[in-house]
Amino acid sequence: GESVGLHLPTLSVQEGDNSIINCAYSNSASDYFIWYKQESGKGPQFIIDIRSNMDKRQGQRVTVLLNKTVKHLSLQIAATQPGDSAVYFCAETTGGYQKVTFGTGTKLQVIP
Amino acid sequence: NAGVTQTPKFRVLKTGQSMTLLCAQDMNHEYMYWYRQDPGMGLRLIHYSVGEGTTAKGEVPDGYNVSRLKKQNFLLGLESAAPSQTSVYFCASHHRRLSTDTQYFGPGTRLTVL
Numbered sequence: 001g002e003s004v005g006l007h008l009p010t011l012s013v014q015e016g017d018n019s020i021i022n023c024a025y026s027n028s029a030s031d032y033f034i035w036y037k038q039e040s041g042k043g044p045q046f047i048i049d050i051r052s053n054m055d056k057r058q059g060q061r062v063t064v065l066l067n068k069t070v071k072h073l074s075l076q077i078a079a080t081q082p083g084d085s086a087v088y089f090c091a092e093t094t095g096g097y098q099k100v101t102f103g104t105g106t107k108l109q110v111i112p
Numbered sequence: 113n114a115g116v117t118q119t120p121k122f123r124v125l126k127t128g129q130s131m132t133l134l135c136a137q138d139m140n141h142e143y144m145y146w147y148r149q150d151p152g153m154g155l156r157l158i159h160y161s162v163g164e165g166t167t168a169k170g171e172v173p174d175g176y177n178v179s180r181l182k183k184q185n186f187l188l189g190l191e192s193a194a195p196s197q198t199s200v201y202f203c204a205s206h207h208r209r210l211s212t213d214t215q216y217f218g219p220g221t222r223l224t225v226l
Contacts (some may be wrong), residue, residue, distance in 0.1 A: 008152055036216070038197060043202050043217030044155065089154050097143060097206045098162050101171060104152040 008087060010107040019077040021106045023090030026071065031094035033066060034100070035075045037086045044089060047075070077108075085110045114138050116218040118203050124224045125193045133188040133221050135203030141204040141216075144186035145170075146178060148199040149220075156201060161186055193225045 013019045025033065031052050036044035050057040050064045050073075057064050063076040073090050090103040119134040135144065147170075157158050157170030160167040161180040173199060177189045186205075190197060203218040 035206070043204075043220055045217070046214035095162075097215065099160055099168070099170070100145060100204075100206075101157050102147070105154050 008105050008107045010109060012109045012111060014079060014111050015082060017080055019075075019080045019108060021075045021077075021088050021108065023073040023075075023103050023106075024071055024091050025073055025090065025103060027094065028068070030094055031096055032093040033064070033073050034091040034093065035062075035064060035073075036090060036091060036102075037084075037090045038105070039086045040046045047088075070108070075092065080108075080110050082110045082112055084094055084108060116203055116205055116216050117216040118201075118221050121219065121222060122222050124226065125185075126226050127194060129193050130189070130191050131193065131223075132190075133201055133203075133223075135186045135188070135205075135218060136184055137186075137205040137216070138184060139205060139207065139216065140183070141205035141207045142183070144180065145204045145206075145215075146176070146186065146188045147202045147204065148172065148197075149202060150199050158188065182204045193223075195225045197223065199223060208221075 032049050034049040037045040037047050038044045046062050048059045048062050050066050061078045065074045087105045087107050089105045093100045115155040116137045145160040146158040151154045156172045158176050159170050159178040161167045167178045179187045203219045204215050206215045
């Protein structure tokens with residue numbers, strides 16, 4: 001029979017505004033946390049990662065925040081552009097990328 | 113570099129048929145992974161490999177087998193396909209020594225099991 005997929009949560013943001021995408025992770029022993037962007041019909045694309053002993057890491061227009069106390073990860077995108085529209089996934093690793101498991105995704109819609 | 117390539121891009125199987133999906137990477141990466149992605153969902157790890165000749169189970173390994181006989185290739189086998197295995201399959205690779213280097217993904221294989 002046909003499988004029923006979950007509907008992804010959607011975040012709608014006005015072009016030029018900042019976006020914040022959140023993720024809860026499960027394994028307190030994970031050593032890296034990663035954010036991926038997936039456009040329709042394509043494979044995931046690495047955006048940024050953060051090591052578990054860090055709280056914050058910045059990239060080009062993106063910032064990742066890690067709160068180990070509540071097992072929470074967030075991705076901030078500054079000055080969101082139409083090209084940022086995609087599904088964003090968080091992931092966690094053990095053994096330094098030996099095993100990489102994905103979390104739930106969030107669909108980002110940028111309103112021109 | 114071609115990066116990560118997957119063969120085939122599309123395939124339709126009947127229940128009970130078998131097939132092998134091929135993943136190849138030309139970046140000399142030690143780690144390779146197979147994921148499946150169902151509509152509206154995230155990627156789930158099927159199997160992974162941390163080097164030639166080694167494989168390990170991921171989150172959803174049942175119904176699949178893998179082999180890593182050569183460093184550059186990671187094969188995913190379905191011995192007896194079931195409709196529940198209809199999905200998009202992604203392969204990925206990563207360089208062990210570059211801990212913060214990116215994980216590279218292939219373009220995906222869309223498999224339908226009737």
